[in-house]
Amino acid sequence: MRIALFSSYVPFVRGGDRQIVDWLATMLERRGHDVERIYLPSLPWENRVLQEMAAFRCVDLSAADRVICFRPPAHVIDHPVKVLWFIHHVREFYDLWGTEFSVFPDDAAHRGLRDRIRAIDTSAMREAHAVFTNSETVTNRLLEFNAMKSEVLYPPLLDPERFRCDGFNDEILCVGRVEPAKRQHLLVEALGHTTSQVRLRLSGVSESPDYADHIRRLISSQGLDDRVHFDNRWIDDEEKVDQMAACLASAYVGYNEDSYGYSPLEASHASKAILTTTDSGGVTELVIDGYNGFVVEPDPGMLAERMDQLFVDTDRTRQMGRAARRRVVDELCIDWDHVIERLLS
C-alpha cells in the first residue's frame, strides 16, 4: 500500500512528535509498504493560524492510497482515506485556554478565533476514515471539545529491546527537553527538601535559555551543585540507553502532557520505576501509584518524600521497576503489530 504520513513540525526543533512518525514509517516499510513522510512547518501564531490551516488543506497527497495525519494542522488535509493519529490539539485554543499557560487574552477577537479553529478541527475530524489518539488524555479532550469519539493507540518505541537494566545507582533520571512546561524546576526544588543523599540527573536540550538559567540558579541557590547533574545538551540514543540502564528510577513531571512521553516508556523497558505527578496528563495512564512508580501532588515536599523512599527502600524500587516493564509489555500491550493493524483497518 502507498501510505503517506503527514505531520507538521517546527524546523530545527527535534522532539518526540517526529519520532512517532519516523518510527511508524520504519515499521511500515519493514512490512513492505511504500511510505512517504511529509513534514510541513507550522508555528500556529494567532495572526496566521487560520492561513496555515487553509494552506494545509491545499496539500495534495492524492498519490497515496491512505494518509495518516499526526500533529495539527495536518488533520485538515482533503483525502478520501484520511486516518488521524491525533497527538495533540493546538492547546492554546483548547485546554490551556484561560490557564496560566494561555498566551492569548480572553477577549472577543480571540474567542472568535478560538471558536473558528475548534469548528474547523471538528469538521476535519468528521471527514476522517478513522480517528485514533495517543492517550486517554487526548481522547477525552476530543470528546470534550470536538464531541468526537476516538480510540487510543499507545505509540510504541522503535526496537524497545535496546533498553536494558544494568543496576541501580543513586540518581533519579529526567530525560527530555528542558522547558517550563516540563517543570524540571519542581524536581530541583524537591531535591532541596530531601533528607537522604539521593541525586538528580537532568538530561536534555533547551529551547528556552532563560529557563535553563533559572534551573542553574535554582541548583546553586539551594547548594545542590554536588547532587544535581545538569546535562543541558542533546543526548543521543545510545547515551540515553546507558543512562536509563544505570539510573535508580526515572522522573517525568511535565504539566498536563498529551501522552505518556517516550521517556517513561523507555524507563519502563529499562525496568525502572517512574516518579510523576497527578497533573502530568498522559503519563498517569501508565503509572499506577505504588505499583510501577509513584504519582504524587505537584509539590516539592511530596516529591522529596518519594525521592527519599526510592533511594532508601531499594528493594521496593527494584520491584516497581520490574512492574514497570510488565505494565507496558504485558498489560498495555504497547506494540507495533497492534498499532499497524488498527491504522490500516
Added chain:
Amino acid sequence: MRILIATNMAPFVWGGAEELAVNLQRHLVDAGHDSEVLRIPYQWEPATGIPSQMYLARVLACENADRVVALKFPAYMVQHPHKTLWLLHQYRQAYDLFDAGLSNLPSGEAGQRIRGAVIRADAIAFSELDSIYVNSEVTQRRLLQYNGIESTILLPPVNDPELFVGGRSEGYVFAGGRINGMKRQRLLVQAAARVPSCRLVVAGPADSPEDARELVECVDDLGLRDRVTVDIRFLSRSEYAAYLNDAAAVAYLPLDEDSLGYVAMEAATARKPIIATSDSGGVLGLVEDGVTGWVADPTIESLADALASAVSGPGVCESLGVGAHDKLAALSTSWEEILERLLG
C-alpha cells in the same frame, strides 16, 4: 547557522533533485551548520491546483531558520528575509513550454489566469532574494528571457562520485535513468537494430506501465533480445554504477533537457563518452561531438552511426571518455565554493 533547504516533492518519487537537496544538507552539516530539507508536496496536475500550491508554500512558517536556500517552483515562494535561490526548476509550462504549445495549462482564459498568477508570483519571489543561482545555461537563459533576471551558474559535482570509478569496458552501450517518451529509449533501440555489432543495455524505472511495455515490445518486434538487455526497475545506486562502469559508452537522448543531466554527468565522472542528440538541450553543454562523445541527429540513421563508432573498439571511447571527464571538471563547482556562494 540554521539553514533550511526548501524544495518540492512529488509524493513517492525520488530522483536527482532529491539527492541534490540531501547532498547540500550533508555538506552544510559537515561545514558545521544545522540544516534541514523542507520538501513541499507539489502536483502540477491538475493545473487548476497550482495557485493553491503556491499559496501553500507562501504560508509555511520558516522563521526558525537563519537562511533559506530554495531549489524549485513553488518552494521558492516561502517567505524569509534571507532567501537564496539555487534554481533547478521553474514552472516551464507557464513560460517556454507555453510558447511552444506544450503546456498543461487549460486553453483560453482559465489557462491565461493561472499563467498570469505564476508569472506575478515569480516576479514577487525573485524580487525578495538575496542572490540567484542556477544549475545550467538553459535555465539561466530562460530566466533572463522570461523574467528579466540575471543569474550565476553553480553546477554541483555528481552526488556520489565515489561510485563512478569507471574501469574496463565490456563493450556495450548503456542507457540508464528514467524510461519514458521524452528520454527516447525506443529510438535508441531502433538505431541499435541497424548496428549488428552493438550490444545495448537499457536499465531504469519506467514512468508508467505503458512506457515499460512499449520498450519491451519494441525490442521483441525487432528481434533484438540476444543483444539488447532491458532491465526495467528502480536500480540501487551501486547496481546503476556497475552497469555504467562496465560500459563502453553511455547514450542519453532527452528532449530539450534543462541541465547537463545526472546521467551524462555520471558518465563523464566515470570517464565514459556520451551519445546525445542535437535537440537534447542542456546536455549539449557537456556533450561535444568528437571531444566528449557524439552529437547525433535525433534520427535512427544518425544514431546508428554514433553507436557503430562507440562499439568500434576501446581506443576512441577511452580518449573521448577522458575528454568528458575533463570537460565536466572544468564546468563544475566544488562544494566548498558552492557553500561559500550560497551563504555569501
